[in-house]
Amino acid sequence: MNFKTVSGKIYDGDNFLKLSDVRYLPRWIVILIDVILIAISLFISYFVVAKLNVSPATFLKFYQKFFIILGVNLGFMFWFRTYSGIIRHSTFVDLWKIFLTCFSTGLTLTVISYISLWFFGHKLFFIPILFIYFALSFTSLFVFRLVVKEFFQIIREMKNDRQRTNILILEIGESSVAIARAIIANPNVPYSLKGFVTSRKDSTRALLLGKKIYTRRLIEKSTKEELGLDGVIIIKELISPADLESWVSLFLEKDLKIFKSPSVQKFRDNDFAQSIKSLQIEDLLNRKAIKIDNEAIQPRHLGKTILVTGGAGSIGSEIVRQVAKFSPACIVVLDQAETPLYDIELEMLESFPKIRFEFILADISNRHRLEPVFQKYNFSMVYHAAAYKHVPLVEKNPHEAILVNILGTKNLSNLSSKYKVNRFVMISTDKAVNPTNVMGASKRSAELYVQSLQNIEGNVTKFITTRFGNVLGSNGSVIPHFKRQIEAGGPITVTHKDIVRYFMTIQEACELVLQAGTMGKGGEIFVFDMGQPVKIVELAKRMIRLSGLKPDEDIDIVFTGLRPGEKLYEELLSDDSKTQPTHHSGIMISKDPSANFEEITKLTNLITKAALRRDNADIVVILKKIVPEFKSQNSVFEKLDI
Incomplete structure (x- = not known):
């Protein structure tokens, strides 16, 4: 807002003038104010000298000397452009310009006075007046700018404080x-x-x-x-x-x-x-900061070719991001979801332009599609994150879980052994421990098959399994779901008032996967320290309060009952397993019972045939043979346990 706008507002009757909105004063007004200030300074200088009863001889009248002094001073103002800056933003440069103007004015007038003394026998100006004038004019011009600057600073702070x-x-x-x-x-x-x-x-x-x-x-x-x-x-x-x-x-x-x-x-x-x-609620889950040994991880990836299955998913894509930081020769990202795969392709090509990526659209249950990939690339490591993981959906579609979670894992692990991949790292879940649903049982079956490959004749691949709980922010996880329900005005739906879960962030889960993949010697199941379990209803209440709302007043919490295959408490270790520590405090090795290769191969072949027939009852019966501890809960398959 300039001066013309201000005057227009006043003329139009808008007398509520927001001073902080005024951008600047016209330069002629700044010059006018400066002239008034130096005129006052000159009057005061003569007044002070007059009070001292000093009457210097002169042949000019007062008003003549007055205009000469102002004229010289005004000339130097134009010379040094003291009027050009915006007053409220005055800096040391503006102060220096004022000093040079006042000093040059005093020096010029002093020189004129001594020239007058040389030619006419007396000085044109009384020198003490010039010294007083210099001090007063410099001070007044400086104080004017300082006051304006501080005034607008106060106005701005008052305005900002309201916002x-x-x-x-x-x-x-x-x-x-x-x-x-x-x-x-x-x-x-x-x-x-x-x-x-x-x-x-x-x-x-x-x-x-x-x-x-x-x-x-x-x-x-x-x-x-x-x-x-x-x-x-x-x-x-x-x-x-x-x-x-x-x-x-x-x-x-x-x-x-x-x-x-x-x-x-x-x-x-x-x-x-x-x-x-x-x-955020993630900050309140009492997770300890996890440190990984980059010096041990980097040699496993530097200059190597890496395969990440399920690479477009929440876990797989984070593994891709972290592996890319270790300068591999090539990262092959494989997934059957077209749009997410395209999204991660755009992201990676922008974030890591110097890294070679290959993005492959494929279904891991199709061995004929996978084998040419292994033939083409000499993989050093395979991170297997592809899986069906949503418990209620898998409970309704058991055959799909078998084809992806078991047959897909079988295809990848067999090819890794055949083509002598150095390390195969499988991402598993805590739901594989004492499973109560098809999803957990299918992942436990995959664990058993991968472990059984370790000691077969001719195998050189190190097969490593990592097992952890719920991942914050992953696709389908509870926290993003609760956030959407809060934004919609509620209610928040919780399956049971006593249900608890372990949580870990995507980043730290993937860091531990990389660390475990590095330290594994083959055949291990690595279990991550998930911290303390969290009661889901308390999680919901905290999220409501962090949103500035009140539980059961602004947002209701509704209990919907356990879903098919869901249990109240997740476990990281089976009842008959033992653990041993590793050099990393956040990682343990679970000594779960293993399976014989010939026996697990026979059973996985049977269950694959049942899946191709879509015979869900037969699928679950065979699953319970592979995983004897699998007891269905809140599911139509409970009758098979009787």
Whole structure:
């Protein structure tokens, strides 16, 4: 908004003038104000000298000297362009221009005075007046710009405060103070810092960066409105899981928004505002940070050709991303889902332009399609992530699970052994342990077949199985489902009030897959540390509160009953298995019972034929022979256990 727009608003009767919207004043107004200031400075200079009873001799009248001084000063203003900058954005350069203008004016007038003394016998200007004038004019011009700049800064802050979120920062350590400084110094962040909050009791009267330090007790006994707060910023890395749980419970109870910020070292100035995000339910699952040994993993992939089956899925695509970081010669991404495969192709070609990729559309149950792929590429490692995994759907379509989860795994593992692939890493699931559904039993059958290949004559491939629980954010997982239900206004549907599950992020699950694939010697089933199980109904309530809503008031929770094949508790180890530790604290080796190669081959051939006949009852009967601990639950196949 320029001056003409401002005058138009006033003329039109809009007297509510938003000063922060005024972009700049016309240059002639800036010059006029500057001339008025230097004129006042000149009057004051003569007034001060007059009060000292000093009457220098001169042959010019006062108004003549007045216009000469102003004329010289105005000339240097134009010379140094002191009027050209936008006042509110004045910098040291503008201050330097003012100094040069005033200094040059005083120097020029002094020279003129001594020339007058040389030719006419007396000075044109009294030198002390020029010194006083220099000091006053420089000060007045500088103060004018400083006042305008500070005025607009105050107006801007007042405007921004109305639009910003009033927040506290948790704790008063160095990292918290660094985040606070960054917020205060950055006018673009949508947060207004009101202070800090701590559990310490020795800081109640202190100020930090001029801001109040709130105690936990004050937060507990005050309402959100009394505190004048909207939210709290947490630096998650600095807080123990137990303390995080306690603080989050308090903040949610007070209906405060919870934001998370990385430590200052982890973000750059240009993305500071984007670095502070709302706390997600994934942050509250008490997962320990997992560290992997990149020095051991990289040699297994550097310059090698890698196959990832199911490479367009949530787990497979993350394996592709992580493997690409280790500079392999080629990554072959195989999947039967056309659109997701095309999506991962676009992503990988953009993210890793120097890595060679091959994207193959194929069904792993078709050995005739797979064998030419193994013939063409000399695979060093195969990551087998392709599988049908949704329990209720597989329970209704057992034959499809057999063709993909068992026959597909059989095809890939046989070809890996035949073409002497160095390592074959299979992705399994905790649902394979004491399975209660077809999906889990089919994955356990695949585990048994892969293990049985390890010791057959002529095999050089190391067959490795990795087993873990639910993966946060994967296709069909509960958290994205709950988020969609909350966004739709509810209700959230939970199958049972007592159901619990283990959770792990996609990234850490895939990191552990790579680590286990590196450390495996062949025949092992690696089990990952999944942390503590989470009660799904509590997960739902937390997600509702983190969305700023209240369970059973804003969003209802409805219990729908266990789905076919679903059980209340998942297990990572079978009853008769033993574990042994590895050098990685997050990975154990499960010593599950194994199967004889000839026997498991015979049974998998039988079940494949049953699947091709679509004989679901026969399929489940054979599955129960392969996996004796498989007991159907909440399923039409329960009668087969009688």
